[in-house]
Amino acid sequence: MNVQCPTCGAPVEFRYDDSFVRVCDSCRAAVVRGDRGVETLGQIADLTPTASPLALFADGRYRGEGFMLVGRAQYKHPAGGIWDEWYAKMDDGRWGWLAEAQGRFYLTFETLGAGDPPRWDEVFPGATIQLEDDGPQLFTVGERGVAELVAAAGEIPFRFTPGAASAFADLADGHGRFATIDYGDPDALDPDPNVYLGRQVTLAELGIRGGERELPARAAAAAGRLACPNCGAPIELRAPDRTMRIVCVHCATLLDCEGPLAIIETLTQAPGQQGTIPLGSKGTFDGVTYTLIGRLQREARYPDGELFLWEEHLLYEPTVGFRWLVEANGHWSFVTTLPPGAVQLDYHQTPTYAGTRFRVFEMTAVEVTEVWGEMYWRVRVGERVDAAEYVAPPAALSRETTSDEINWSLGVYKTTAEIRQAFGLTTTLPQTYGVAPNQPFKHRHATRAFAVLALAFLGITCTRLGTADKRVVLDTRLALEAPPVEAVPPELLGTSTVPLVVFSEPFELVRHENVEVRLRIDVNDSWAFIAAFLVNEKTGAVEAFEKEVSYYTGVEGGEYWSEGSPSTTHVLPAVDPGRYLLRLEVQQPMLGLRDSVHVRIRQDVFRWRHALYALIAFGVPGLLLAVWRWSFERRRWSESDHAPAGLAGGGDD
Numbered sequence: 001m002n003v004q005c006p007t008c009g010a011p012v013e014f015r016y017d018d019s020f021v022r023v024c025d026s027c028r029a030a031v032v033r034g035d036r037g038v039e040t041l042g043q044i045a046d047l048t049p050t051a052s053p054l055a056l057f058a059d060g061r062y063r064g065e066g067f068m069l070v071g072r073a074q075y076k077h078p079a080g081g082i083w084d085e086w087y088a089k090m091d092d093g094r095w096g097w098l099a100e101a102q103g104r105f106y107l108t109f110e111t112l113g114a115g116d117p118p119r120w121d122e123v124f125p126g127a128t129i130q131l132e133d134d135g136p137q138l139f140t141v142g143e144r145g146v147a148e149l150v151a152a153a154g155e156i157p158f159r160f161t162p163g164a165a166s167a168f169a170d171l172a173d174g175h176g177r178f179a180t181i182d183y184g185d186p187d188a189l190d191p192d193p194n195v196y197l198g199r200q201v202t203l204a205e206l207g208i209r210g211g212e213r214e215l216p217a218r219a220a221a222a223a224g225r226l227a228c229p230n231c232g233a234p235i236e237l238r239a240p241d242r243t244m245r246i247v248c249v250h251c252a253t254l255l256d257c258e259g260p261l262a263i264i265e266t267l268t269q270a271p272g273q274q275g276t277i278p279l280g281s282k283g284t285f286d287g288v289t290y291t292l293i294g295r296l297q298r299e300a301r302y303p304d305g306e307l308f309l310w311e312e313h314l315l316y317e318p319t320v321g322f323r324w325l326v327e328a329n330g331h332w333s334f335v336t337t338l339p340p341g342a343v344q345l346d347y348h349q350t351p352t353y354a355g356t357r358f359r360v361f362e363m364t365a366v367e368v369t370e371v372w373g374e375m376y377w378r379v380r381v382g383e384r385v386d387a388a389e390y391v392a393p394p395a396a397l398s399r400e401t402t403s404d405e406i407n408w409s410l411g412v413y414k415t416t417a418e419i420r421q422a423f424g425l426t427t428t429l430p431q432t433y434g435v436a437p438n439q440p441f442k443h444r445h446a447t448r449a450f451a452v453l454a455l456a457f458l459g460i461t462c463t464r465l466g467t468a469d470k471r472v473v474l475d476t477r478l479a480l481e482a483p484p485v486e487a488v489p490p491e492l493l494g495t496s497t498v499p500l501v502v503f504s505e506p507f508e509l510v511r512h513e514n515v516e517v518r519l520r521i522d523v524n525d526s527w528a529f530i531a532a533f534l535v536n537e538k539t540g541a542v543e544a545f546e547k548e549v550s551y552y553t554g555v556e557g558g559e560y561w562s563e564g565s566p567s568t569t570h571v572l573p574a575v576d577p578g579r580y581l582l583r584l585e586v587q588q589p590m591l592g593l594r595d596s597v598h599v600r601i602r603q604d605v606f607r608w609r610h611a612l613y614a615l616i617a618f619g620v621p622g623l624l625l626a627v628w629r630w631s632f633e634r635r636r637w638s639e640s641d642h643a644p645a646g647l648a649g650g651g652d653d
Contacts, residue, residue, distance in 0.1 A: 005031055006040045014155065015070065016089060021156040030152065032159055044162040045151045047074055050241040051318050052100060053203060054086055055211025056154050062107060062206060066091040069098065069211065071154035078145035078404070080244045080258060080378035087157055095157040097196055099180075102242075102337075102376070103321025106178045107206070108198030117181050120144075120189050123169045125406030131171075131179055133197045139171035139179050142340025143405045146186045174341030176200050200339065228253060229261050238280065238293045239316045243374040246294075249279075254371065254381070267381055269370045276327065276429060277313060279373045283325070283422040285334050290315035290323060294373035300364045300387070314375065322376060325419075326411060330432035331439055332419050333396060333411035343397060343408045351390050351397055353410065358390035358397050360642045361437045366400075389437060396438035413438045435636040441629050450622035461611050469604035474507045477598045480586060504582040504599060506537060513604040515543075515575045520567035520598040521586070523551050528594070531585040532570070536578050545570050567598075571607060 001014040010026035014033060022031050023044060030041040058069045071087035088096035088107070099106045115131045123129075127141045148165050167183035176199045184190035226235040233250035237243050243257045245264070252271040256262040277283075281292045294314035301307050310328035312335075317323075324335035344352045351358045368383040390397040394413035399406065413436065414422075416429050441447065480500045509515065521528045527550035534543040550564040586597060630647075637643035 001033070003031070003033065003038045005029055006038055007031075007043070012038075016155060016157075018093075018095075019071075019155045019157050020159045021152075023153050023156070030156075030160070030162055041160070042162045047072065047151045047153055048082055048241075050082075050084065052084055052241075054084070054098070054100065054208060058208050058211030060088070060206040060208045062088075062090075062096070062201070067096060069154075071156045072152065073149055073156065073160075074151040075147040076150050077147065081242070081376065082150065087155070089155075096198070097180075098201075103319065105201050105203065105206075106198060107201045108178060108180060108196035111195050111197040114179075114195040114197055117193055117195055119191075120167055120169075120183050120193075123181070125401060125404065129171060131195065131197065133177060133179070137173055137177060138341075139173050139177070140341035141169055141171050141406070144169040145404050170340070172200075172340040172342070174339060174343065177341075178339075226261060228255065230255075230263050230266065235261065236280075237374065238291055239318075239374055239376070242316070242322075242376045243293075244377055245371070245375045245379045247371050247373060249372070254379075256378075257374075264380075267371065269372075275311065275313070275372065277325075277419075277423055277425070281423050283315065283419075285315075285323070285422055288317055288320055290317045292325075292373075294371070294375050296368055296372075296375075296379070297370035298366050299369050300362075300366045302364065309369070314373070324409070324411075325414075327430065328436065329434055330416070330430040331436035332414040332416065333436075333438060334414050335398070335409050335411040338408040338410055340406070340408070343399075351399075353395075353397060356392050356395065358392045358395075359644070361389045361391045361396075361637075361640045362642065363388040391437045393438045394440040411438060413440060434639070435632060437636065437640070439636065441632050443625060443628070447625055447629055450625060454619075454622065457614060465606050468606040469513075470606075471603045472600065473509060473603055474504060474582070474599060474601040476504060477596050478502045478504060478584065479596050480588075480594065500586045500588070502584050502586065502597070504584075506579050506581045507601065508579055509575055509577050509603060511577055511603065512574050514607070515572045516569060516602045516605040517545075517572070517582070518567060518569045518600045518602075519547060519549070519584075521549055521588075521594050521596075523549060523566050523588070523594055525552050526550070526589060526594075527564075529587040530568075530597070533583040533585075534572065534575070535581055535583060536576070537581060538578055541576075543572050543575060545572070571605065 003012050003014070004010070005012050005024040005027060007029040008024065008027040010024055012022050012024050012031050014022050020032055021041065023029070024031055028043050028046065030044050031038055032041050054069060056069055056072055060067055067088040067090045069086045070089050073085045074082045075085065076082055083099065083101040086098040086100065088098050090096055094109060097108045099108070113132060117131070118129060123141055123144050125141055125143065129139050129141065130136050131139055146165050146167050148163060149160055150163070165186055167186040167189060169181045171179040171181070178199050180196045182194040182196065184193065226237065227233065228235050228248040228251060230253040231248060231251040233248060235246060235248060235255070237246065237257065246255050246257055247253065247267065248255060250271055252267045252269050254264040254267055256264050275295050277292055279292055279295065282289055283292065292313055293316045296312045297309060298312060299307055299309045310326065313325040313327070315323040315325055326333045326335055338353070342353060346352070350360070364387060365384055366387045368379060368381055371379055371381060385400040385402055388399045396411040398409045398411060416432065419425070419429060480502060515534070517532060519530055519532070527548065530547045530549070532545055532547065547568040547570060549566055549568050551562070551566045552564055553560070553562040555561070582599060582601070584597060588594065634647050637647040
């Protein structure tokens with residue numbers, strides 16, 4: 001449908017029967033068509049050029065369905081800044097909304113019968129809402145606010161007024177699904193809001209190609225020829241299409257970047273501070289090279305008056321967006337923001353992310369105290385949020401909450417060496433103090449190895465104990481024939497020993513296994529010395545050992561006592577199978593001579609002594625490592641009011 005613009009008379013083409021507004025390319029008037037013809041809703045501002053990879057009339061596909069981007073609108077965020085919404089006309093006739101914010105893309109469709117969305121006054125950050133999206137799905141509110149339509153181009157599928165405000169709530173399920181609830185005019189909230197359901201997408205997934213691209217004039221200019229309105233010094237914007245605030249390094253003036261540079265306030269901090277890592281430095285993490293464009297100093301003040309300061313470095317790369325590098329007490333963490341719903345809370349409000357359960361470390365209010373470089377929101381010194389930190393080393397979850405927004409982020413611990421390598425630094429980095437909340441124990445792999453060894457040892461021990469055959473191959477009593485006592489001279493009685501030799505019957509050892517020999521002579525207040533020889537009848541090979549038995553009893557002071565034992569045991573290592581006999585040479589004093597020795601021989605017995613030796617061999621270093629780790633954990637939790645039992649207190653080394 002072709003019409004004339006009511007404002008300038010230029011031709012205006014409506015390509016689709018179900019679109020409502022077409023922005024005149026000549027005069028920027030919002031032309032709306034209706035039953036009585038066309039009229040203008042007023043003139044709309046020019047689009048703010050950005051580094052968006054999208055363009056009007058670009059083609060793409062989503063789940064096998066083709067589409068074209070035929071309209072674009074820019075909204076002002078309640079916290080400042082703008083985001084783009086692109087209107088996709090699908091080949092099946094549907095309209096899709098492709099939102100672009102902070103380098104992420106969300107494609108949604110208006111969905112009827114999505115459930116019963118809550119009223120505006122029932123929506124708050126962190127709330128869980130059930131919506132119908134291929135069945136009941138739980139979404140988490142990440143943000144609520146009021147957006148203002150500030151610019152548009154192309155064909156728009158709804159009637160709007162330039163500068164109109166709309167209340168909204170953004171939700172996600174943490175697994176890619178995304179939802180927006182549009183409540184309409186904040187002064188006359190729609191009791192039956194519109195629900196848009198979809199998911200986060202990538203440009204590669206959509207296969208975007210073609211389109212009419214515009215030169216991002218403001219971005220190009222802002223990146224090169226800006227001057228501080230306070231001191232006249234040159235200002236360099238490294239993310240001109242994203243930056244909302246910048247601090248002049250020459251005069252420490254906080255400047256507004258939403259339009260021509262404007263003075264907000266002169267900060268009390270010293271100008272020219274570059275920090276540990278200079279602004280403009282480039283660092284590579286996970287294969288992506290980021291530019292350090294800004295830095296914050298934040299503080300937390302505790303009830304006992306203690307003040308804790310740390311620094312947060314803002315990293316930027318246009319294709320992936322923003323990341324943070326946080327330094328506290330010389331410890332570093334690489335931080336990525338998470339979508340709403342990615343973190344699950346149980347009824348104790350304990351968070352779980354990606355299957356990992358985190359433990360609360362601290363909850364406090366934090367405040368911005370100093371700002372350097374560029375920031376992507378309307379930052380102010382004195383800005384405060386409620387914060388909570390949860391740890392599962394080497395990861396940490398952080399939650400920052402305001403009345404209208406909740407943000408979760410995931411930090412991963414980085415060593416000083418990793419930071420130095422990432423930025424190619426040769427300068428000195430801050431010295432580390434204490435143990436960071438998410439600092440991993442550097443010998444945790446050894447701890448796990450000892451734990452695995454302990455389990456393996458326990459398993460092997462139990463298996464060996466259960467499978468030991470303990471097969472009896474000989475159980476007999478051998479007679480000890482001694483000369484008559486009267487044949488021994490009286491002066492030798494009680495002092496001389498009588499050597500006696502005795503042989504067992506032959507017996508079979510059927511496998512190459514250890515051999516246990518148990519000998520018992522019923523001595524009483526006496527002793528006996530035994531030399532034993534296990535002889536292979538075929539080869540003549542001999543396994544020999546010596547043992548002594550003694551057993552004494554008595555009464556002293558009315559108390560019965562005893563010491564020693566009439567029996568002894570010896571275990572020979574694995575012995576070759578074959579036919580054997582046992583030769584014993586027994587020496588006993590003539591007085592108290594016993595007339596027999598009991599012999600029991602078993603094969604394949606469990607050696608408790610060997611198990612004890614093995615336990616000592618790795619148990620002692622394992623115990624020392626466990627004590628070391630306990631001390632490390634105690635130092636970590638010494639700064640927390642939520643320390644687990646047994647880890648409270650402690651201090652820094």
